[in-house]
Amino acid sequence: MSDSPPSLDPVQLGAYFDLIEVTSLLRHAVERQLRETGDLSYVQFQLLARLGDSPTGSHRMTDLADGVVYSRSGLTYQVDLLQKEGLVVRAPSPDDERSITVTLTDAGRALLAKVLPGHVEVVSRLLFEPLSRNDVKALAGLLAPVRDHMRSMPSRSAAPRRRKAGA
């Protein structure tokens, strides 16, 4: 009951607000650049980037969705779009017939290469310009544990599917 303070202290509040505000602004700016340069949304870019980072150039649908924190159905929609543009290919997984493996095509890799410089430029200018090398190191050092912590938290509504008329 009284475990959690009724409010955050001012420093926490500031950090929280700034975090939300900074990423909102950054996302906005990045989105515009991606739209102009390669007609991509941010999610689409994230997907291509993740695939590009993979040694095999592919990932399962579920892993992609979890990776970019997106709904399954939303991912289906986005991968549909990317496939229509010829940027990725879908193929059934060899070891598990249920899984779909999404793979980056050459066109996808090319588009990624085309948008990347501008993307880097925006992020550098907006996010990193006011930060020294040590600042960035400190920031990374602070955020990594938070990310791990969040990823390790139970999903809080991991309610297993309900049986109808159970009980």
Place this chain on the structure above:
Amino acid sequence: MSDSPPSLDPVQLGAYFDLIEVTSLLRHAVERQLRETGDLSYVQFQLLARLGDSPTGSHRMTDLADGVVYSRSGLTYQVDLLQKEGLVVRAPSPDDERSITVTLTDAGRALLAKVLPGHVEVVSRLLFEPLSRNDVKALAGLLAPVRDHMRSMPSRSAAPRRRKAGA
């Protein structure tokens, strides 16, 4: 023109990715809590919170939109919803007939008070649990300049910004 490096160094990349990932996860968790506790979306909560923070309990539409980094039309839609629920009221601005002043109602303030503890709880648990007091201080110290920097950047093909410090 080719001054910008072709890529970010690994530390920068890590900080950038973690930033995006952390806020995505946090937003997701917060959104669920708000939906369950008060049937509010994150944007709606942000709007109520901003109004609640204001000494007068009100803001102009434009300032709200800029504050939460949202499109004008999107804000119109959201304020419509909030007004239908009786959480805010719209009134023409006294000094500028073009402006609409949005004001928090008692019901809005009550709902805000109702959801706030749970909100604080989620943020504390997810974001601040792995951080020491000094960590939080450091994080706030790093993000504030970035926020200021981003806010001061020209919007890159948007309307000429109108900076107003006073109020």
Place this chain on the structure above:
DNA sequence: GCCGCATTCTTCGAATTCGAAGCAGTAGAC
């Protein structure tokens, strides 16, 4: 005072987003 242009908010259409429900494949118990 009057005109041209900027600012504010809304309406509109199109695209995206999510959750719930459904289908198919897999794994473990017996």
Place this chain on the structure above:
DNA sequence: GTCTACTGCTTCGAATTCGAAGAATGCGGC
């Protein structure tokens, strides 16, 4: 082998989001 629960993906409907265009007001120059 067969049954039951679970996982992975898609379809579907409803709600949200944005940008462009439109209507109304304010501002500056003349």
